[in-house]
Amino acid sequence: MKSMTASEAVIKPTAAQxxxxxxxxxxxxxxxxxxxxxxxxGAVVWECxxxxxxxxxxxxxxxxxxxxxxxxxxxVILSNLQSSLMSLIVGFALSLVxxxxxGALMGRYRVIEKAFDVYVHxxxxxxxxxxxxxxxxxxxxxxxxxxxxxxxxxxxxIVINTATAIRTVDPSLVEMAYSFGCRERQIFTRILLPASLxxxxxxxxxxxxxxVKGMINGEMLIAFVGLGALAQKYGAQFDAAKVxxxxxxVLIIGLxxxxxxxxxxxxxxxxxx
Amino acid sequence: MNKRILRDCLPRLAVFAAAVLxxxxxxxxxxxxxxxxxxxxxxxxxxxxxxxxxxxxALYISNQALVLxxxxxxxxGIPLGLVAARLPWMDRLLNPYxxxxxxxxxxxxxxxxxxxxxxxxxxxxFIVVSFALVFITINTRAGxxxxxxxxxxxxKSFGATETQIWRRIIVPGALPAIFAGLRIGLxxxxxxxxxxxxxxxxxxxxRLLLEFSGRMQSDMVFATVLAVIxxxxxxxxxxxxxxxxxxxxxxxxxxx
Amino acid sequence: MIRVKNLTKEFGGTDNGGGVLALSDISFEVRDxxxxxxxxxxxCGKTTLLRIIAGLIPYQHGEVSIDAHxxxxxxxxxxxxxxSFALLPWTDVLGNVTFGLDVRGATKSDSxxxxxxxxxLVGLEGFERRLPKELSGGMQQRVGLARALxxxxxxxxxxxxxxxxxxxxRRLLQEQLLQLWERERKTVVFITHSMEEAxxxxxxxxxxTPRPGQVKEMIAVPLKRPRPPDIEKSPAFVEIKEYLWExxxxxxxxxx
Numbered sequence: 173m174k175s176m177t178a179s180e181a182v183i184k185p186t187a188a189q190x191x192x193x194x195x196x197x198x199x200x201x202x203x204x205x206x207x208x209x210x211x212x213x214g215a216v217v218w219e220c221x222x223x224x225x226x227x228x229x230x231x232x233x234x235x236x237x238x239x240x241x242x243x244x245x246x247x248v249i250l251s252n253l254q255s256s257l258m259s260l261i262v263g264f265a266l267s268l269v270x271x272x273x274x275g276a277l278m279g280r281y282r283v284i285e286k287a288f289d290v291y292v293h294x295x296x297x298x299x300x301x302x303x304x305x306x307x308x309x310x311x312x313x314x315x316x317x318x319x320x321x322x323x324x325x326x327x328x329x330i331v332i333n334t335a336t337a338i339r340t341v342d343p344s345l346v347e348m349a350y351s352f353g354c355r356e357r358q359i360f361t362r363i364l365l366p367a368s369l370x371x372x373x374x375x376x377x378x379x380x381x382x383x384v385k386g387m388i389n390g391e392m393l394i395a396f397v398g399l400g401a402l403a404q405k406y407g408a409q410f411d412a413a414k415v416x417x418x419x420x421x422v423l424i425i426g427l428x429x430x431x432x433x434x435x436x437x438x439x440x441x442x443x444x445x
Numbered sequence: 446m447n448k449r450i451l452r453d454c455l456p457r458l459a460v461f462a463a464a465v466l467x468x469x470x471x472x473x474x475x476x477x478x479x480x481x482x483x484x485x486x487x488x489x490x491x492x493x494x495x496x497x498x499x500x501x502x503a504l505y506i507s508n509q510a511l512v513l514x515x516x517x518x519x520x521x522g523i524p525l526g527l528v529a530a531r532l533p534w535m536d537r538l539l540n541p542y543x544x545x546x547x548x549x550x551x552x553x554x555x556x557x558x559x560x561x562x563x564x565x566x567x568x569x570x571f572i573v574v575s576f577a578l579v580f581i582t583i584n585t586r587a588g589x590x591x592x593x594x595x596x597x598x599x600x601k602s603f604g605a606t607e608t609q610i611w612r613r614i615i616v617p618g619a620l621p622a623i624f625a626g627l628r629i630g631l632x633x634x635x636x637x638x639x640x641x642x643x644x645x646x647x648x649x650x651x652r653l654l655l656e657f658s659g660r661m662q663s664d665m666v667f668a669t670v671l672a673v674i675x676x677x678x679x680x681x682x683x684x685x686x687x688x689x690x691x692x693x694x695x696x697x698x699x700x701x
Numbered sequence: 702m703i704r705v706k707n708l709t710k711e712f713g714g715t716d717n718g719g720g721v722l723a724l725s726d727i728s729f730e731v732r733d734x735x736x737x738x739x740x741x742x743x744x745c746g747k748t749t750l751l752r753i754i755a756g757l758i759p760y761q762h763g764e765v766s767i768d769a770h771x772x773x774x775x776x777x778x779x780x781x782x783x784x785s786f787a788l789l790p791w792t793d794v795l796g797n798v799t800f801g802l803d804v805r806g807a808t809k810s811d812s813x814x815x816x817x818x819x820x821x822l823v824g825l826e827g828f829e830r831r832l833p834k835e836l837s838g839g840m841q842q843r844v845g846l847a848r849a850l851x852x853x854x855x856x857x858x859x860x861x862x863x864x865x866x867x868x869x870x871r872r873l874l875q876e877q878l879l880q881l882w883e884r885e886r887k888t889v890v891f892i893t894h895s896m897e898e899a900x901x902x903x904x905x906x907x908x909x910t911p912r913p914g915q916v917k918e919m920i921a922v923p924l925k926r927p928r929p930p931d932i933e934k935s936p937a938f939v940e941i942k943e944y945l946w947e948x949x950x951x952x953x954x955x956x957x
Contacts, residue, residue, distance in 0.1 A: 210538050228561075229561035287459060290457055302673055302674050303670070305666055309658070310475070344787045348783055353805060392552045403552075403553035406556070412557050415556055419550060419554050
């Protein structure tokens with residue numbers, strides 16, 4: 173396989189993941205009115221079909237909402253959410269540290285890039301869920317397995333974006349800094365770091381989304397605590413409304429965390445186009 | 446030339462060797478005597494591929510869902526993406542659903558699909574489709590929208606019909622993004638295939654994995670996972686190869 | 702004084718040879734407080750020469766020295782102005798102008814005071830808090846100039862600094878540069894593609910030939926300082942310009 177070197181790959185977030193960057197709520201609503209209407213329309217259709225068809229697997233939308241509210245109220249969600257979120261935070265933090273460091277090294281030093289790029293690329297494109305049985309064998313039914321799965325899900329997109337970000341910094345800026353007497357460390361802190369921020373953030377946002385997917389996918393497989401276990405439990409009970417509600421909870425986690433990273437990104441990279 | 450190949454390979458081999466070393470260290474410290482060493486996995490892989498007929502049977506069963514699901518995703522996804530890009534009203538209508546589906550985790554909904562479609566091939570195909578379809582559609586749509594409007598204007602100024610514009614401008618212009626979508630979609634389809642196998646463990650590779658882990662044959666578990674990883678990489682490389690032949694002008698980048 | 706003697710620079714060769722000879726046996730001197738412009742067709746190595754004097758790239762043979770000290774890297778007595786401006790997009794004008802001072806560890810108050818003076822000098826008062834993307838090309842280059850002047854260099858090395866600007870802006874900046882230079886006559890080496898610019902600005906014009914880069918001639922420009930308005934219409938000016946053009950055109954037509 174002709175390996176795409178890390179220096180050429182940039183993975184850009186999709187429009188969906190850019191939603192959080194609008195400035196005022198009013199402007200957001202106004203611009204997205206048709207889309208919001210389309211979604212509301214879908215909800216209405218779902219509601220009608222739910223009542224009309226009476227299928228076990230398609231409860232009316234209102235029942236899903238009711239299950240969701242019930243969850244939040246009864247605290248069931250909270251305890252499971254807590255354990256899920258704990259693994260998410262630990263796993264994502266680990267992948268941030270590892271991903272940013274390896275990505276920066278790969279971006280700056282050609283040797284390191286050559287050493288790792290084949291593996292990073294292969295691990296990035298192959299389905300990360302395949303590592304679940306391996307981690308399960310290694311760590312058993314423990315938090316370590318879940319953290320490891322989340323780590324594998326989110327690290328590599330961060331590595332690739334960070335490496336590209338560092339490598340594609342405008343070389344004339346580096347030369348200019350050198351001409352004013354900057355040493356290697358100063359070049360890194362004064363030029364490479366700030367210049368690479370936009371792309372690095374893109375990677376972090378994608379990594380965040382991947383981490384959430386890793387969290388839920390991992391829990392579906394190694395299901396003994398967390399939201400995944402709940403989904404399995406209610407699935408076994410044929411309670412479709414509750415399962416949909418859980419999916420929505422995960423969806424909300426994903427959107428909120430994405431918006432959070434995006435807000436951070438906007439403040440730190442106001443100078444970029 | 447030879448010196449350069451060597452210079453490239455050396456660091457890669459070094460990393461590989463370091464990884465194996467790390468693994469062996471982990472083994473000695475973890476006291477989990479079930480975990481296989483690197484050589485165990487290697488022999489297990491050999492055993493699996495050449496000595497275990499059930500592996501190929503399981504592979505066949507699992508890949509049925511993959512092939513059918515992926516084909517369905519491509520046959521529906523690409524036209525859907527093309528249409529969505531050309532019909533603005535439809536685009537605005539479908540867009541929010543694409544956005545939601547992109548972020549929505551499919552995994553927790555698998556039990557629902559089981560309720561609806563049972564445990565057979567239909568459910569597995571449906572899940573593969575649900576993993577792959579959205580990405581193919583979105584990338585196709587993005588590809589069409591990325592075409593410079595001046596190119597279409599230029600074609601019209603020479604009197605091209607709608608069909609000609611499609612054939613000569615839109616399809617070739619959108620091809621890079623479409624291929625990116627196909628590549629990602631393939632990865633996602635494989636994920637779906639594996640997800641449903643491992644959650645349902647009713648047939649194919651999932652069942653095989655369950656048997657191996659039930660019999661504490663962790664080297665075979667590792668070997669099986671490795672085999673699927675290899676399959677995924679082979680398929681993706683093949684796709685990249687096909688892409689290079691069909692559309693050689695496409696730069697080797699862009700992963701949405 | 703900048704002294705260059707038998708300078709030879711080769712790119713990309715191995716021990717067996719096969720590189721590109723950018724500069725071959727170049728010798729010249731730039732006196733203190735002299736304004737030398739360098740002109741030549743593409744590929745004559747003028748940018749390479751400047752970067753060697755700036756200490757940004759190494760050289761294989763010959764001597765390059767500043768006041769009898771050999772050049773081994775960048776130094777505080779030299780500052781560069783870049784064609785692409787090379788401003789930090791994430792810092793405002795003030796921060797960009799103080800960059801060179803910050804790097805050398807100056808205190809914030811000192812560097813900012815100095816920067817404000819220079820910002821006023823180049824005519825950008827009131828723009829201290831703006832980001833580069835909010836400025837026109839001409840304004841950005843003035844920031845680059847201010848930044849270079851802020852570190853108080855004895856030697857200014859300017860690599861086609863006005864090349865990326867439109868003609869009107871270029872003219873204004875040339876006038877402004879000359880005004881600044883009259884105040885404090887630094888040693889300047891100025892690379893340009895424009896014959897008119899070369900004669901307008903320089904005390905001497907260094908004419909280079911390409912492949913490999915060599916100095917053909919050092920042409921004196923005995924025009925009045927400060928340059929009076931409409932100097933470019935004077936016969937002396939035109940004569941030197943035509944001389945340059947004859948030589949440059951001959952170099953172009955000689956090329957295969």
